[in-house]
Amino acid sequence: MDGDAASSATQVDRRDVLLALESSCDETAVAVVDRDRNVLANVVASQDELHRRWGGVVPEVASRAHVERVLPCLDDALKQSGKSLDDVAAVGVVTQPGLVGSLLVGLTAAKTIAWLLDVPLVAVNHIEAHLFACRWAADRDPFPAVGLVVSGGHTNLYDCRTTLDFELLGTTTDDAAGEAFDKAAAVLGLPYPGGPSLQKAALQGNPKAVRFPRTFLNNERLEFSFSGMKTSLLYAAQGQPGSQTPVPPLTPERVADLAASFQEAVVDVLVGKCEQALKATGRMALCVGGGVAANARLRERLEEMTARRKVALWISPREFCTDNAAMAAIAWDLLEAGRVSPLDVDVLPGLVRKR
Incomplete structure (x- = not known):
C-alpha cells in the first residue's frame, strides 16, 4: 500500500463516532456517540432563563438562541469526548417534530458539517429518539415493547416492534401531559418551568384532597385528554365563573394539596393507558421516555403496575429524559439500515397524529 492509500485508510478507520444534534424546541444539544452506542459527550444548553418571564417557550427567542449556542455546544462536545471532526462517521439531526425555526437551526448546522466532512446525514424523529433512550436503562435493545413518550409537547403510545418499527396506538386529543403540568403550575403561582415546580409542591400535599377528572381512563380508546383536568384545577383554585361560593385562599398548604391532587390525576391516566396498551398488544x-418520565411519582406508579403485571419496565435515565442529543444516537441504527437523508432534506414541524 503506498503512502497516500495508507493515509486514506487510516482516516477512514478513525471515523468511528456519530455527531448528533437536537434543537427541536428550547434546548440546544450536541452529543458524540460511538458505534457501540456509548455516549462520549452530551452537551445541553438550556434556555429556561430566556423564557421564564413569559412562562413558556417563545419560538422566535428559542430559534435565535439556538443560532448563538449551536457552535459552542459543538466545540464543548468534541472537547469532552476527546474526538475531532476527523473522527465523525456520520451526522444525525432531529428534523421532526418541533418548532420550525428551532429545527432549521440544527438541520442547517448538521447539513453544513456533513457536507464539509463528506459523511452521511441522518434525519431523526424526536419522539422515536425519546424511546431509543430507554436502551441505556435496559443496557440492551429493549424492543419489542409498548412505548410511552410523555413530555411538554407529546403524549403518545406506540407499539414498538423494533428500534425502527413503531406503530402509533394513540395520542392526546388536546394538551400534552407536560403542557398540562406547566399550565397547572402557572395557575398555582409556581415558578417556571412548571413541571419540576409542581412535583416539588406536590411532595407536601395530599393527593386525595381534591378529586380531579380522569378523562378517558375507563374508555377503551388509547387516547389522552388533559384540558378538562386543567379547567377543573382553575375552578378549584380561582372559583367557577358566576359562582357565589367563596374560594379558599391559595395558601402554601392548599397549593400543595392542589398540586398533589392534579399530579395524581395525570399519573392515574398515564399509568392506566399504559396498562391498557400492554393488554391490547x-x-x-x-x-417510557420524554421530560415527564423524570417525574418521581409517575416512575413509582409505573413500577408498581409493571411489577403487578410481571412486565419489564425501562424508563429512560433522567439525564436522557429531557431533550438532549444523545438520544439521536438512533441515527446509528438508521444508518445501518441504509436510511440516509439527502442534503436537501427538510424539517417536519407538525405534531404526530394517529392515522
Missing part, C-alpha cells in the same frame, strides 16, 4: 415490556 400482549407486549411484555414497557418503555
Whole structure:
C-alpha cells in the first residue's frame, strides 16, 4: 500500500463516532456517540432563563438562541469526548417534530458539517429518539415493547416492534401531559418551568384532597385528554365563573394539596393507558421516555403496575429524559439500515397524529 492509500485508510478507520444534534424546541444539544452506542459527550444548553418571564417557550427567542449556542455546544462536545471532526462517521439531526425555526437551526448546522466532512446525514424523529433512550436503562435493545413518550409537547403510545418499527396506538386529543403540568403550575403561582415546580409542591400535599377528572381512563380508546383536568384545577383554585361560593385562599398548604391532587390525576391516566396498551398488544415490556418520565411519582406508579403485571419496565435515565442529543444516537441504527437523508432534506414541524 503506498503512502497516500495508507493515509486514506487510516482516516477512514478513525471515523468511528456519530455527531448528533437536537434543537427541536428550547434546548440546544450536541452529543458524540460511538458505534457501540456509548455516549462520549452530551452537551445541553438550556434556555429556561430566556423564557421564564413569559412562562413558556417563545419560538422566535428559542430559534435565535439556538443560532448563538449551536457552535459552542459543538466545540464543548468534541472537547469532552476527546474526538475531532476527523473522527465523525456520520451526522444525525432531529428534523421532526418541533418548532420550525428551532429545527432549521440544527438541520442547517448538521447539513453544513456533513457536507464539509463528506459523511452521511441522518434525519431523526424526536419522539422515536425519546424511546431509543430507554436502551441505556435496559443496557440492551429493549424492543419489542409498548412505548410511552410523555413530555411538554407529546403524549403518545406506540407499539414498538423494533428500534425502527413503531406503530402509533394513540395520542392526546388536546394538551400534552407536560403542557398540562406547566399550565397547572402557572395557575398555582409556581415558578417556571412548571413541571419540576409542581412535583416539588406536590411532595407536601395530599393527593386525595381534591378529586380531579380522569378523562378517558375507563374508555377503551388509547387516547389522552388533559384540558378538562386543567379547567377543573382553575375552578378549584380561582372559583367557577358566576359562582357565589367563596374560594379558599391559595395558601402554601392548599397549593400543595392542589398540586398533589392534579399530579395524581395525570399519573392515574398515564399509568392506566399504559396498562391498557400492554393488554391490547400482549407486549411484555414497557418503555417510557420524554421530560415527564423524570417525574418521581409517575416512575413509582409505573413500577408498581409493571411489577403487578410481571412486565419489564425501562424508563429512560433522567439525564436522557429531557431533550438532549444523545438520544439521536438512533441515527446509528438508521444508518445501518441504509436510511440516509439527502442534503436537501427538510424539517417536519407538525405534531404526530394517529392515522
